[in-house]
Every structure is written in structure tokens, then in C-alpha cells.
Amino acid sequence: MLKVVFAASHPLWMAGMAAVMLLAAAREAMARQKRRFAGWWGFGLGTGAMFVSSFTITTFALLAVIRVSPWYTAQYAIPLLGMMLGNTMTGVSLGLDRLTEAAWERRTVIEGRLMLGQTSVDAIADIRRASARSAMTPTINAMVAAGLVSLPGMMTGQILAGNPPMEAVKYQILVMFIISAGAGFGALIAVWVGARRLFDDRHRLRLDRLDNPA
């Protein structure tokens, strides 16, 4: 299938391939959550966050950074999107899992704050921040150790393929920044929207919007 897509490099084929990748990643992200949002929200929230972050950042990278023509050239777009989705998936699932689990465990605290007249945004602020932090941790760890741990490993493939090491490392650093930006962006969207979805317009905590863990 990849061979066909690469050979055709037609926007429609590309769109189809990207959609399949997105849905697969979304399914995985959903499966990693203990308490997910009930109904369409469970799937839609992760998918939406991954779509917005991965697709905008991949498009940006293709258009403004790598500057291939046409920008949807499969050899560049598919691997880039794949790496983006893989990392964003981790961030989104970690962030949402932490958010819903913490909201469930600390519901008396959230409601205690609401009872004293705090807004829903204030009442869940601590939990939202902690969830965003744990969603970003894998990305930040990867960045911190990048120079000595990850980059040499990732470069090897390119060097073996005959690229000079300096070229290889430049490309890898770029990829790493793009991935970090995408994963962080996607996780923040998911956690922020998820934190809003936990409350209704009367600032009531709505844990009934979560599924019970199986």
C-alpha cells in the first residue's frame, strides 16, 4: 500500500493514507485511557486534538521548513506525519488519562471549591496543570537527553544510507523540534478541551460524562 501511495503521490491518496493513520492513532490513544469521555467525545476529543496539532505542524514543516514541491510529496509527508502522530498520541493519551482519573479521584475537592464560589476553570486548574505536565514529560525527557541519547541513534539510519553526519544531524534536530511542538500542542488542546468538557455551563462537575472503567 505504501508503495502505491509513494508512486502515485496524488493528494487524494495522501489524504486517504493520512486519515487511516490518524484514525489508528486515535484508536490507540483512546485505548490507553482508563476513564474516557462517554459517546463520541471519547473518540472525537483525542482525534480532534491530534488532527489539529499533527496536521497543522506537519503542513507548516513541509511548506515553510523543508520546502518540498509539491508540499504533499509522499516521501516527506508520510514519515513526518507518522512521527508526529506517534508522539502526539502518547501526549494526548497520557494527558487525558491523568485528567479524567484525577478529576474522578479528587471530585470532592473540585466540588468543594465550586461550593465556595470558584469557577470551573479555577476549580480544576491544579489538575489541568498536572495533567499537561505529565503529558509533556516524555517529550521533555527526549529533548533533554537528545544530544547524547536519541540523536546518535536516530542519525544512524541516515548515515548508513550514505548521508554525511552533519546533514543527518541537522535533519534529526529539525524533526525533533517539530515532534516536540506537535506533541505538546496536541496534549495541551486535549487537556484544555477535556477540562472544559468535565463541566457544564452551570459550572457543575459532570463525571456522568465519563465511562466507567471496564
Add this chain to the structure above:
Amino acid sequence: MIPRLQVTDLSIHAVGPLNLVVEPGECVGLSGPSGSGKSLFLRAVADLEPHGGTVQLDGTEQALLPAPHWRRQVGLLPAESAWWFDTVGAHFSTPVTEGLQHLALDSRILTWPVARLSSGERQRLALLRLLENQPPLLLLDEPTANLDEENTRRVETLMVDYRTRTGAGIVWVGHSKAQLQRMADRIYSMAGGGFNAVTVVS
């Protein structure tokens, strides 16, 4: 006179329809077996639970006020209090020295970590924290459940003072008949999804 609280045809899940009027300065007692919906009723009045029917405070419809504003006016003291900062004092925004004295609590308690508090201390401190908003209506869910007799009396005196000083209305949920008779002007018992017997205390 506009009632302090007017509840009309309130329904929450299988509970209701409930109707209740609390006049300014009045204390209404609510008893009934566990699971009869007393706490659920208080939560719906505080707008923490989706519900049908109307709730009015001093003639203003619940839906017309932003929820955080409504909850500062309708002070709900839950049966179990929640604490989210490390120290006790961080939960208070005004000096509460007078209230602490009233409830026989040492003012040094504000520097304590929350984990050091006993359940009785938590309950009394949660009441003081709630009173910081000066709510014109108080919804108290078994406010003396964890207290000995002496401290129960202190809480009762504080509530009588608050009520006469501010004209606040109170809905007092409790299991002790003797206490409700001391505190309440009217007592309702809740069972089978509605308010049943009405006892008028002189």
C-alpha cells in the same frame, strides 16, 4: 414578603417534586433515613446537580445568576469537607480569629498542615470558611456529625447568632431529633422521594 428561598417542583433523578419555602431568618430542619435524597436536595439547591423545577433566592431565579455567584450566596456545607492547600490558613482569605474563639479553636491551628486536623476540627473550620462569603442562605448537611456535645452546642450558638445578626435562612439536615427541635422553626421528614410529615416547632 419575598421568601429567602423558594423551591418549586424541584426534581432530581427519582427524587421530587419537592416544594419548600424558607423565610429570612428562618431555620428549616430536614431529617430522614440515609439515601432519602436530603444531600441531593441540598446539592440541587446549590446548583451542583442537574435538576428540574425552579429555585429562587430572594426572588431571583437560579438560572439568572452565574453559578459561582449563586453558590457564594447559597452556602453549602457538605457532610465531608474538602481541603486543597497544604496548610489550614491558606484556605481562608479573611482573619477568622473571632470565629475560631467562638468554636473554641486555638488561632495557631491556621498554621497547621491540613493532615493534622481531626474530623471535628475539619468540620468546624469548614463552617468558618463557608461563613467568610457571608451567605444569606446556609445549607448545612449534618454540621455537627463529628462533634462532641460541647462543641455541638458551640456550633448551634454560632448559627443562632449568625441567623439573628444577618437574617440568613438555614436548611439544617440532621439525624438528631432533639437538635432539630432546638434549632429549627419547622421540621420536614424526607422519605419516598418527597417531603412528608411537617412538624411545626413553636
